[in-house]
Amino acid sequence: MTKAPWITIIGLGEDGPDGLPPASHKALAAAEVIMAPRRHLSLLDETTARLIEWPVPFSDGIGLLASLRGQNVVVLASGDPFWFGAGSVIAREFEAGEWRCLPAPSTFSRAASHMGWAIDQTICLGLHAAPLTRLRPYLAPHLQLVVFLRDGDAVHALAQYLQGEGFGESELTVMEALGGPREKCTPLRADDMQPRTFQHPVCVAVKPKGAGAVMPVAAGLPDAFFDTDGVMTKRPVRAVTLSSLAPKPGELLWDIGGGSGSIGIEWLLAHQACRAISVEPRADRVGLIEHNAAALGVDRLRVVHGEAPDVLTGLPSPDAVFIGGGLSAEMMDALEGLLPVGTRVVANAVTLEAERLLAETHARKGGELLRIDVSTAQPLGAKTAWKPSYPLVQWSGVR
Template sequence: MTTHWLTILGIGEDGVDGLSARARAALETAEIVMGPPRHLSLLAPLRAETCEWPVPFADGIPQLMELRGRRVVVLASGDPFWFGAGSVLTRHLDPAEWNAIPGLSCFSLAAARLGWPLERTTCLGLHAASLSRLRPHLARGARLIVTLRDGDAVPELCDFLCETSFGDTRLILCEALGGPRERLTRVTASDRPEGPFAHPLVAALEIGDGPALSLAPGRPTDNFQHDGQITKRPVRALTLAALAPRPGEHLWDIGAGSGSVALEWLLSHPTLTATAIERHPERAARIHRNALALGQDRISVVEGKAPDALAGLPDPDAIFVGGGLNATLLATLRQTAPGARLVSNAVTLETEALLLRTHAELGGDLLRIDLSSPAPLGSFTGWQPARPILQWSGRL
């Protein structure tokens, strides 16, 4: 027996003409139809009461909850569960209270127009997110389909591509796909077209030449702004290997400096999150800038000193302490994050002694890292050793 009171209905620019029989039946039996004005305008006259969804979007949730028990249809663009409103609505409801009738997503429509294999095309929802999220995906020959906020976002997108040295990227700007207003415009990012461009708007990108980010940890140091307080590139690679990020995990980066370890953690997988704890205000601000430049907005920066700054943070799956581990901090971590993986790099004898005692008590792995780099030696070149590092990794 059907018990749901809410139907989430995906609708395209072709309005009722593109709706299935099941979708039409939901509209015919609804008491109330809610949706943005543009979506409501796509429908034929209804017997149901209509209600415009307010702006900002979150203001409509309480209104919807007040209608619980009546037969309600909420209109959403295309497929509501692909960068759409579906998951936002259903998190407030029991599964028995709702059903969904998805339509064609804008990504499917764009791929069908362009002949692009969707399984090999990166799809991003940028209508309510920073364009910097594009940065990890910019590599020569890559294809992306992204949603945009509105027509004003087109020159902003072109500026971003030019600023990241991908100005020869080819764009296909897709307006109102699937409806009578559909239009495709082909341009190059460096042309910076001004429009106007109609909403809803999707941009398909064929990425040109430019400085792609490496996929491997231990990315070049010049990818990060820093004041010298940064985990060196090869040590970073070994540290990420020891942290062993897994999908969905959260990292504490204590004494984050430039945030390089936390940001490399995030670059490993799109479901990872991180908290960077840094006591110096200028370094904390620099972490924010590095995160923006690398397109990583799943990081929170806490300005403060551990262990006091750890109170109230999301539970970590892994913790990195690049320097400054002491007995007090270690005891706090063992109490507040039991079972979490800890990786600590020591450069002082005192911290080495602490890690050796910790290894004797908790086990785990020890690694001594000795690095040398070429440096002038008179009229010749010799190896200049860096300070050795002792790395301990294990579970608290």
């Protein structure tokens, strides 16, 4: 016989229980314990249930919730608990039969409705616990965004960030306590943020405008998007390399010899579910990679400081590997023993010794061998001539 769930996750709006459907009212009336952040508890009507404030950090509350097993527990969350909310964390920690969810309209739904925007055509970002740089790939004049922020001060930080990226003309609508008696919506421009106070909870609708650089969605970002000490796979070669690596949603890349991090970063930009680990032996470049990843909105890039192949043991198995630095016979032999069958491998070489190694690898293992010659037009006196870069040889194959 299946037992009834002992955890009920209820989505609560700023109007408190008044706007809840009958099933949520019934669950609240039957609750022996109610766990919620202080703000949610303050919205409740009088109840006989034991009230427990959810601790900070959020993860500390999971053990406390588990200790209540056997009682009828209601957990209050904001709006739809499975949209940047607590629902997925609880579902991950408890069996499916132990919990149920009764959602309310999310903050994003309320915001889109206020703006008259189709929510399926709106970028929705929860930045209450994430850096504002996550916005960077979406700063384009034809997009519309709804951004959930941690508090009122973050509204000013958002305006400053948009100005710094060249999007100071962006139209903002700051929405406080949507759906409740304190609801307030304020339209303004990012570069015209007068001193004022905004109250939590707060979200902002953003229509990006300005002369800031828009990030292309094709592989091969302009080099100017990256800070570099000179060691970086340049745009034309990077575009070919990403095409050879062929990122797919959810896949993991090992970027060996990260340099400026450009390959790992563009792999992550290909899809939000993509994952990447950049391996870099130089400490100064580790910081550079992390800086570039954060600035371009993919701070989820993991950077491992150390020499490959030594530091590769113990890393999660990749779906693809790029060798941009440190290519050697020892490296190739080590990868042969580390990588699961089916792993895609791409290696670039500019020296004769490295070219010879890739030619031998191609002869033994097959795959594809490319020679890439890139020249750019440069002034030559009063005229213009082609200036060639070092030719590059690329081998790609499957383990």
